[in-house]
Amino acid sequence: MNVVQADQSCEHCHGKGVRLSILKNNLKADVCGCFKCELCNNEGRLFREDEQGRSFMADCECQTLRKRVNMLTEAGLPGKYVRATLETYQPMNNTQKVALSRTKDFLSDFKNRPMDFMGSLIYMGNPGTGKTHLCVGVVKHLVMKLGIPCKFVDFFHLLSDIRQGYSEEKAEKSIIEPFVESRVLVIDELGKGKKGEWALDMLDQFISARYNAGNKVTLYTTNYKSELPKRKKSKMGNTTFVNTADGEYQKSYEKETLGEVVGERIFSRLSENSQFLELEGDDFRKIMMGRTS
Ligand SMILES: [Zn+2]
Ligand SMILES: [Zn+2]
Incomplete structure (x- = not known):
């Protein structure tokens, strides 16, 4: 400008x-x-003056x-990502490099491709690998450089807002509509929280409505992966997981896949038009001590 x-x-x-x-x-x-x-x-x-010289x-x-x-x-971006842009994202390994370069490709295609070929991006990986950072970078770019309206929502928070809305007799529609209708939406922490039937039903409605509208782009972040880390026999003869950062296997995102968490129907819809970007790495929020990821 x-x-x-x-x-x-x-x-x-x-x-x-x-x-x-x-x-x-x-x-x-x-x-x-x-x-x-x-x-x-x-x-x-x-x-200004028009053609007849009238101002x-x-x-x-x-x-x-x-x-x-x-x-x-x-857009409702989380405050702790105030400094996050694609330029400030520092990939720590090849998977993160690939995610960054796919994200940049996605942005450079944004103006040129027909919307129905845009598809969605699903950033998968452990906490702290920079998934949300990349999504925030996308939102800042689309809004400030291209003027495209975007929204960011933590799905777990959205569900609790809807629950809260029930008790205040607010219609569910008025709460979710701005997110359903936004041309670009980031759903952060897909699969987090209780996975009751109601939550999955809300998610299904949400994704279906955006999918059916045909011109929506959704970016997801999730700690869940499309497949579990490979198992191998340890020397003790027990089955153990490999490829995990901290040796803790109790976390649900290391025991279940995204498909198992959101259910077959939602997962197949997600798979149909999404690119899965798997980011590996240690939690660099811990490593960077105090710097936002
Ligand atoms: Zn001016
Ligand atoms: Zn200034």
Whole structure:
């Protein structure tokens, strides 16, 4: 955007004109205080002339920035990913490199491909491998560079909001609609929490509605994998898992696959139009100590 006149030396936005902060655990975006639009003097509107030379009020070009900034706040990104972008993602191994490069391909195809060929991305792997970081990077890119509305939701939280809504007699529809209808949606932590019939039924409805709409793109993160780590005989003759980071085998995502958790029907729908990206690695939230993943 050529009208952006932000201060290159600004410590908040470094000349980007956008300031990110955290409000109630969510990421909040604002136009930075250093931003000055020379066309409209920060009014957001200005006089233009039509073909007959009559002047009329119109939105200034800088409104594009203002709209995208609002859209980014409304995406509902978790505040701890305030600094996460695809540029700040540091792959620790080949699987993470592949995930990053597939994510970039996905973005560069976004404008050019017909929506029904877009499909979805499913980021699978242990906590801390950067799945959510990559999804947040996608949302920031789509909103700020392309102006495409996106939403981010932790499915487990969404379910508890719906439950809460029942007790306040809020219609389930009004809670889930913004997420069902968003052109791009990130469903974080697919499969987390109790897997009762009701939860699976909600998930099924949710995925079906987006799938049937035909023009929706969904990104999922999940700790579950499409297959379990290979088993091998140990010297003691017992069957053990290999390829796991910390030797703890009690976690449910190491005992069940995504298909087992969400059920055949949902899994086959997911498989139909999704790319599965498996990220291996240790929990680098622990390794990086205090840095957001
Ligand atoms: Zn600034
Ligand atoms: Zn302006």
